[in-house]
Amino acid sequence: MELMKQIYEMAKNDMKNIVLPEGEEERNLKAAGEIKKNSLANIILVGNSEKIREKAKGLDVDISGIRIEDPNSSVNLSKYVNEFYELRKNKGMTIEKADKIVRDPMYFATMMLKMGDADGMVSGAIHTTGDLLRPGLQIVKTAPGISLVSSFFIMHVPNCDYGDGGMLVFSDCAVNPNPTAEELASIAISTAETAKNICHMEPKVAMLSFSTMGSADHELVQKVRKATELAKQMRPDLNIDGELQLDAAIVQKVADQKAPGSSVAGKANVLIFPDLQSGNIGYKLVQRFARAEAIGPVCQGFAKPINDLSRGCSAEDIVNVVAITAVQAQAQK
Incomplete structure (x- = not known):
């Protein structure tokens, strides 16, 4: 790779x-x-x-x-x-x-x-x-401002335009089973820094859910929504948005319909999963079905x-x- x-x-x-x-x-x-x-x-x-x-x-x-x-x-x-x-x-x-x-x-x-x-x-x-x-x-x-250790995968999908030429960073897919909103915000910030420092990406961070910008309401959606707000408050310099469904996060046509005006939707290269089940399943689906190369899991968040x-x-x-x-x-x- x-x-x-x-x-x-x-x-x-x-x-x-x-x-x-x-x-x-x-x-x-x-x-x-x-x-x-x-x-x-x-x-x-x-x-x-x-x-x-x-x-x-x-x-x-x-x-x-x-x-x-x-x-x-x-x-x-x-x-x-x-x-x-x-x-x-x-x-x-x-x-x-x-x-x-x-x-x-x-x-x-x-x-x-x-x-x-x-x-x-x-x-x-x-x-x-x-x-x-x-x-x-x-x-x-843990590092200053980071509440927990998490993990990331660098996913490279051949012949793909999503992310940065087929490269995306997924988190958390290996460590935290059910992060709170505060922990999810911390994971998002850590992963944005990882994307910058390791992949030399300009991170566009999508907080994933089964809802896009209020299309559904449930306690699971509310957690992601709150995490997005907290991450933006903690690091207003980072480009983070949500809640977004996966297609709205990476497909511009879908983003134009579901999240018009979002600077992340349709362009996301960092995907933050709401829990370990979805993250672990998600990276393995991409790895197997898309024959993606998966580098990881790698830890982030330690000092x-x-x-x-x-x-x-x-x-x-x-x-x-x-x-x-x-x-x-x-x-x-």
């Missing part, structure tokens, strides 16, 4: 330090070798240094020059333990508990991010999404870039997510 080539070039132009807490895992090691070979990022592998080097040798992967951090012997361990204790002492944390927790590679890597020793983190090949989100929310937390992987991911998937994470880090200068 042309977009990934662009993301690779962006990552190369300003290489960031990306930490992989699953440093002993085979796919992560293969990915680290490819990332080094293509100069996409400065990788930091977390784990037992002897095991990492032995596995890399067995896989014939060149990790020479790649930094390895062993939580149990790191010179930064005490610094991270003390900082984690300070962050969590009001929750009953003790130094002894902190020392045990921070030795976990997931927590150690997240502390690296918090303390500025890494610019982004990618995990999930052998850990669950909860394993990733828990330390992320405890330590890094620093943290991204999840599928446990069925390939080494190539890890390379792609690391490149996206690096570009997200560039945008957070």
